[in-house]
Amino acid sequence: MTAVVNGAEWPLAEGMTVARLLSAMGLPPGMTVVELNGRVLRRPEFEACALGDGDRVEVVRFVGGG
Numbered sequence: 534m535t536a537v538v539n540g541a542e543w544p545l546a547e548g549m550t551v552a553r554l555l556s557a558m559g560l561p562p563g564m565t566v567v568e569l570n571g572r573v574l575r576r577p578e579f580e581a582c583a584l585g586d587g588d589r590v591e592v593v594r595f596v597g598g599g
Contacts, residue, residue, distance in 0.1 A: 534586040545584050552579040558592065566593045 534545040538554070546553075551574060555562050567574045568591040574582060584590070 536584050536586070536588040536590055538590045539592055543590075545586070549584050550580060551582045551584065551590075554584060554590070555579065555592070560592065560594055564595045566595075567591070568593075 535542045536545050551567055552562060555565055562576060562579050567579065569582065570589050
């Protein structure tokens with residue numbers, strides 16, 4: 534199974550959730566916004582939301598600085 538994550542194909546393990554995807558990408562969920570198939574997810578949904586073959590995921594991370 535694969536998903537398209539930020540425009541690139543990403544292999545998915547069986548039962549992979551949004552939270553596990555973010556962990557695999559090395560991203561902290563607290564500073565990350567995820568859109569799944571055109572719908573912005575709330576952070577509490579990350580753990581329960583399973584990804585499927587062909588899903589389109591956009592991940593945006595907030596970065597501060599100055």
